[in-house]
Amino acid sequence: MTTVSMTVNGRQVSADVEDRTLLVDYLRNAISLTGTHVGCDTSQCGACVVHVDGRAVKSCTMLAVQAAGSSVTTIEGLATGDELHPVQAAFREHHGLQCGFCTPGMIMTAVDMIRRHGGQLDEATVRHELEGNICRCTGYHNIVKAILDAAAKMQMPAAAE
Known part of the structure; x- marks a missing residue:
């Protein structure tokens, strides 16, 4: 067993887990x-x-020990108080979810995408960057609309790589 400590959603956490x-x-x-x-x-x-x-990051391919000392944000950490994150709000507004199973991963991918590209997203870029996220319900149309709308509303400058 290894004690793994990290900051998750702004809170310091620690747990004993197997190395794997x-x-x-x-x-x-x-x-x-x-x-x-x-x-x-x-x-x-x-x-x-x-x-x-x-x-x-796809957390099913990263070991917890690899994230030790890191700052991790999950879907639970996006909203502030009672207010949804702009991407969460856009998914709700544009009906970008049905069963909801893929939604946390889609939203986390979208937030990172918007951070990297700022408001400079187009449909082709969004669809390309979502290739690693599968939704079996929506057909992606409303998901793409939600991401484009959130990016336009957020107008974040693109992050330096």
Whole structure:
């Protein structure tokens, strides 16, 4: 067992886990944040996307020990108080979800995408960057609309790579 400590959604957390524990399992089982979903366990579906030190990561392919000392943001950490994050609000407004299983990963991917591209997103870019996220319900049209709307409303400058 290894004690793994990190900052999750602005809060310092620590838990004893086996060295082979995936970050998604650490989040869900060790610290009880179940908004990050386990879909495929092979990094194909994107349901498990979280941010590690500000970058989107598929948490089913990262060990918890690899994230030790990092700052992790999950879907639970996006909203502030009772106010949804602009991307969450856009998904709701544009009906960018149905069953909701892929939604946390889609939203976390979108937030990272908007951070990197700022308001300079077009439909082709959004569709290309969503290739690692699978939704079996919506057909992506409303998801893409939601991301484009959120990017336009947020008007963030693109982050330096």
